[in-house]
Amino acid sequence: MDKLAIRTQSLTRDFDSLRALDGLSLDVPAGIIFGFLGPNGAGKTTTIRLLLGLLEPTSGRAEVLGYDTLTQSDQIRSQVGALLENNGIYEQMSAEDNLEFYGRANLIPGANRSQRIRQLLDEMGLWERRKDLAGSWSRGMKQRLALARSILHHPRLVLLDEPTAGLDVQAALIVRESLSSLAEREGMTIFLTTHNMAEAEKICAQIAVIRQGRLIAYGAPDELRAKTGKPQVVISGQGFSEPILNMMRKRPEVESVEMHNSQLVIQMHNTPNIPILIDLLAAEGVQVTEVHQGKASLEETYLQLMEEER
C-alpha cells in the first residue's frame, strides 16, 4: 500500500436514482502525475469528493495515503491538498491573507509559514502583488494562488479538479509547468482531472478515462494509444482536392480522411500499405513531399473510447 497514493475498490456513489460513480476500481501509484479524464458529468468531481471524505460512498471503499476515506477522512484532509472545481479563493482578502489563513488552518508554525508563503508566491510570480485583494486579480493569477494554497503544507498528495479550465493558453501553460516542477521537486503525487487531452498527454505518467461513472481505460498515455489508437498516415504535398479525398474515403482500409493545415490525415483500420497510398495519390496528380506514419493522438484515442462506449 505504501507505493500507492490512492486505491479504490468498486467505489460507487448514487444520488437518488442517479449513479454518479459505478464500481470504480483504481490504483494510483505514489509520486506521479495521474490524469483522470472524462466528459462533463462522468463522475470526476464526485470521485474527488469521495477521496477527500466529503461524501460517503454508497458501496465500495477507497484508501488515500493508506487511510480509509470513510473512517479516517480527518487524516486524509490533513495530508492532502486540494484545488477543487471552484478555486475557493477569498476575494475580499489579500493573496497573502488567503495563504496565511490556510497556513494557520494546516498548523504550520509562524516563522515557517511566512517563509513558505513567500517561497510559493515568489515561485508563482505573485509576490509583488501579495497585498492586493485577490478579487482584483485575473483568473490565471487566482488559479496560481489556489495552486499555491493547495501545496502550502507540503501535502503528499494533491487533488486538482480541472486546474487549467477556463484559463487562456499562456496562463494554462504556466499552471502546467508549475505542476510538473512541483511534482518533481516536492515528490508529491498529483491526481488531476482534465478535459484537455494535450495537457494530460504532456504531463501525466498514467491516465484513467471514465464515462458515466465507469472506468473505460487505464494506463500510460502510450499504452492507451497503442491499445485503442488506430494507425494514422499524414501526407504533406500539393494538389489535394475534394474528389481525391472522396476517392481515398472509399477505400476499404481507410476509416477517415481529413485535411489539417494543408496535410492529408488518413485514419486507417489496420496497418497501412504506404507505397500503394502514394501511388494512388501520384496517379491523381498529387505531388507528395513528406509522409509520416504514427498512432493517433491521445485526443483521438479518447474520442474513440467515448465512441466505443456509446
Added chain:
Amino acid sequence: MNTDIMTIIWKESKGLFKQGKSRSKSILVLATPIFMFGIILPIQFREEWLSMAWSLAIALFTPLILIAPTICESFAGERERHTLETLLASRLPDRSILFGKMIISILYGFGMTIFLLLMSLVVVNLLMWNGKFQFYQLSILLADLGLGALFSGLMVTLGILVSLRSATVQSAQQMLMMIIVIPIFGLQAIIFLIPMEKTREFLGRFNLNQFLLIFLGILLLADLGLLLAAMSRFKRSRLILN
C-alpha cells in the same frame, strides 16, 4: 481556546473589520444603532433610560441590526462565493468552523451592545449631571446584559439555520429578518394600540424582574435548542450535498 476556532475567528475578522464587501455600507450599518441607541433615545428618556426598561431596546435591536448581515455573510456567503467546499476540504473540523464563525458574530453583536450601554450611560450623565455619577438600576443592567447575550445567541443560531437553507446571502438575510421582525412588530403594534398610560399602569402592576427572568429562561432554551440543531446540520456531507 482551540487553535482551529481561533484560526476561523482570525479569518472571519478579516472580512468583518478590514475588507468587507462595501465599507460605506458597513459603516452605515454600524452608525445606525450608535446614533439611535447611543444618542437619540438616551436624550429622549434621560434618567428613565437608567431606571426603567427602555435600555432593553439596545439589547434587543443591536444584535438584530448587526448580527443578521454578519452571520448570513459568514455562512450563506461561503456557499455563494464558492469558498465553502475548499474550506470543507481542509483539515479544519466541522465544529471548529461552526464555533469560530458563531463566536465572532456573538462577540460583534454583544460587544456592540455593551459599548452602546456604556455610551448611552455617558450621554445621560452628561445631560443630567448633578455632581454624582448615575448608573443603571442593577436589575435593568443584568437584564440588558442577559438579553443582549441571549438575543445575540438567538440571532446567530437562527442565522446559521436559515443560511444553511439559503442559496444566497440576500435570501438568507431576508428570511432571517422576516422570522425575527414579524413577531417584534406584531408585539409593538399591540403595545402602540394601547395608550401609553395604560401600558405603564399595566407594566407597573407586573413584577418586571420575574417577567424578565421567565423571558430570559425561554430565550436560553431557544438558544440551546437552535444550537443543537445547527450542530447537527453543520456537517460536511450534508453541506456538500446541499
